[in-house]
Amino acid sequence: MDQIRTIKGTHDILPPNSIKWQKLEKIIYQTCKLFSFKEIRTPVFEKTDLFSRSVGELTDIVSKEMYSWEDRDGTNLTLRPELTASVVRSYIQHNLQSHSPIQRLFYIGPIFRRERPQKGRQRQFHQFGVEAFGSDNPEQDAEVISLAWHLLSKLNIIDNITLKINSLGSPECREKYRLALKDYIRPHLSTFSETSNVRFKKNPLRILDSKNANEINILKSAPPISNFYTSEDKNHFKSVLSFLDKMKILYKVRPQLVRGLDYYTKTVFEFTSKDLGAQDAILGGGRYDNLVKTLGGKPTAGIGFAAGMERFLIALESKGFNFENEAPDIYFVCIEKEAIGLTLALTKKLREKDFSVIIDPMRRSMKAQLREANKFGAKIALIIGDSEIKSNSIIIKDLTKNSQKTCPQSELFNFL
Ligand code: HAM
Numbered sequence: 001m002d003q004i005r006t007i008k009g010t011h012d013i014l015p016p017n018s019i020k021w022q023k024l025e026k027i028i029y030q031t032c033k034l035f036s037f038k039e040i041r042t043p044v045f046e047k048t049d050l051f052s053r054s055v056g057e058l059t060d061i062v063s064k065e066m067y068s069w070e071d072r073d074g075t076n077l078t079l080r081p082e083l084t085a086s087v088v089r090s091y092i093q094h095n096l097q098s099h100s101p102i103q104r105l106f107y108i109g110p111i112f113r114r115e116r117p118q119k120g121r122q123r124q125f126h127q128f129g130v131e132a133f134g135s136d137n138p139e140q141d142a143e144v145i146s147l148a149w150h151l152l153s154k155l156n157i158i159d160n161i162t163l164k165i166n167s168l169g170s171p172e173c174r175e176k177y178r179l180a181l182k183d184y185i186r187p188h189l190s191t192f193s194e195t196s197n198v199r200f201k202k203n204p205l206r207i208l209d210s211k212n213a214n215e216i217n218i219l220k221s222a223p224p225i226s227n228f229y230t231s232e233d234k235n236h237f238k239s240v241l242s243f244l245d246k247m248k249i250l251y252k253v254r255p256q257l258v259r260g261l262d263y264y265t266k267t268v269f270e271f272t273s274k275d276l277g278a279q280d281a282i283l284g285g286g287r288y289d290n291l292v293k294t295l296g297g298k299p300t301a302g303i304g305f306a307a308g309m310e311r312f313l314i315a316l317e318s319k320g321f322n323f324e325n326e327a328p329d330i331y332f333v334c335i336e337k338e339a340i341g342l343t344l345a346l347t348k349k350l351r352e353k354d355f356s357v358i359i360d361p362m363r364r365s366m367k368a369q370l371r372e373a374n375k376f377g378a379k380i381a382l383i384i385g386d387s388e389i390k391s392n393s394i395i396i397k398d399l400t401k402n403s404q405k406t407c408p409q410s411e412l413f414n415f416l
Contacts, residue, residue: 009115009123016325024155024312025108028128031151035143037104037130042086044110048076054085054291056262058202065113079112082261084288084304085295087131092297102134108309120279120311129285129306136289136301138236141267142243144303148271148283149249151307157315160274161282163250166257167237167266168205169229171290174265177228178204184222191218208256224255233266240267263288267303275318276311283307327377328356331399332384333369339384346382346394346412353413373399382412 006012013021032039048068055062067079080086087105090096096103108128115121132144145163152158168174182204185192189200192207192215199206210216229237244251251269259268268286276282285305292300330350334343347357358376360369366383373381383395394412397404407415 007123009117009121011122011124019325020313020316021309024309024316027154028106028108028151031147031154032106032130034150035104035130035147037106037132037147040087040090040105040107041109042080042083042090042107044112045077045079046086046089048078050085050089050295051078051081054088054261054263054295055082056203059206059260059262061113061260065115067112067114081113082111083107083109083127083129083306084131084261084263084291087304088288088291088295088297088302091131091133091300092292092295097134097298097300100134102132104130104132106130118279119277120308120314122310126309127306128309128312129304131302131304133292133300133302136236136287138239138267139243140301141240141287141303142247142249144285144305145240145244145269146247146249148285148305148307149247152271152282155312155316156321157273157275157312157319160315162252162272163269164254164257164272165241165244165251165267165269166225166254167229167233167240168258168264168268168286169225169233170265173225173228173230173233174205177223177225180223180228181205181207185218188218203262205258206260208258209260219256226255236266259284259286263291263294265289269305271307273311273315275315279311281308282311282315325377326356327379328358329379330355330357331369331373331376331378331381332357332359333366333373333381334359334363335366335369335383335385336389337363339389342389342409343384346409349413350416353416355416370397380416 051066052062057063061081066081069077071077087107091103106129109126110124111127112124114123117123130144130147132140152161182200185200185204185207189197193212196207196210196215208219210219257268257270264286266287266289269284270281271283272280273282283305287303289301291302292298332343332347334340343359347359350357358378370381378399381397381399383397388394392409393406394409395404395406396415
């Protein structure tokens with residue numbers, strides 16, 4: 001029979017890799033605690049409308065990359081291609097602003113996008129993200145960015161990272177800019193790629209994301225969006241940058257940074273890493289002050305970011321991050337069949353006292369079990385053989401010093 005394998009662009013996370021994930025998650029939880037962000041978990045599938053109305057019908061994500069299907073009752077459903085929309089849906093549904101005017105939420109979970117798989121790009125990947133609701137003040141932008149900065153510093157991968165930042169201004173500013181950018185590009189359009197031609201019609205700002213050398217060259221002289229900021233847009237962005245300066249968070253203003261999702265207003269940012277190769281965006285985010293209203297809630301400002309967990313791990317590995325396998329405290333060597341029940345009973349008690357214990361369910365020889373105890377890096381081996389059964393004793397072998405002593409089973413816990 002054909003062997004069934006994972007679907008293209010999806011991966012199993014196996015031990016010892018899964019231990020790296022747990023360690024990364026632990027550092028994320030600790031960081032979120034420092035900033036008082038609380039965890040939110042939402043379903044992995046939602047109504048398709050949620051994403052088309054928020055991320056945007058014309059974006060690559062919605063137009064090409066979503067896993068969508070019609071449910072048996074005719075509802076269109078989609079595996080979430082990002083989490084901001086789901087968090088906003090939940091914020092509105094559960095009236096979270098009534099609990100507190102500021103809501104600080106974070107999430108870790110799988111995301112699904114039908115992209116061409118390559119290093120750092122999967123079809124099922126995982127994001128860690130945060131969303132802060134309730135303030136349109138620039139200090140909130142600075143705080144969210146400083147959370148990302150703190151995490152990347154804590155993980156020791158900040159050295160090779162660049163924070164790129166821009167402001168997309170208010171919707172009025174963007175509309176004026178859209179027209180001006182089209183006017184600038186129009187005379188060059190025949191030399192632009194097919195993708196850019198489609199974007200020109202549907203979503204011209206996305207042309208700024210072009211990777212084509214000719215287009216990049218032409219776009220260098222395009223008018224910057226800052227020419228179209230309102231004074232409120234200008235002041236907001238200026239304050240965000242000055243707060244980052246105060247916190248000694250280094251950034252580069254990139255007028256071409258537009259991001260691939262439609263809901264952004266004002267601040268947008270991306271952290272890129274030299275350790276990642278072609279897919280170098282490790283984290284991206286921005287402000288979305290109109291999204292809660294667009295999805296049917298009371299007008300509420302919001303800002304957040306999401307980071308690719310797999311990309312974190314690539315960056316960490318290139319730094320030689322120490323993800324040691326956790327060794328068990330005790331390997332319980334049981335050589336006699338009659339002692340299996342006793343071994344299990346003692347093991348249960350040991351675990352109740354928080355010792356991590358391994359037993360050998362294969363009933364191998366003492367030599368084989370001890371070899372495995374050393375392989376796992378266990379600190380202690382407990383041994384019960386024929387004479388220990390008869391004398392109610394147990395051998396305690398210190399595997400780090402290779403010394404051993406025998407004690408009555410009743411004294412085992414005191415000894416340990
Ligand atoms: P995004 O830029 O689409 O933003 O994704 C955020 C991060 O997810 C990227 O920087 C990258 O690290 C990772 N990522 C994206 N696609 C893939 C993929 N196919 N494979 C592996 N990693 C990937 C968002 O999703 C927004 N919801 C971020 C946000 C939150 N904005 C405001 N709040």
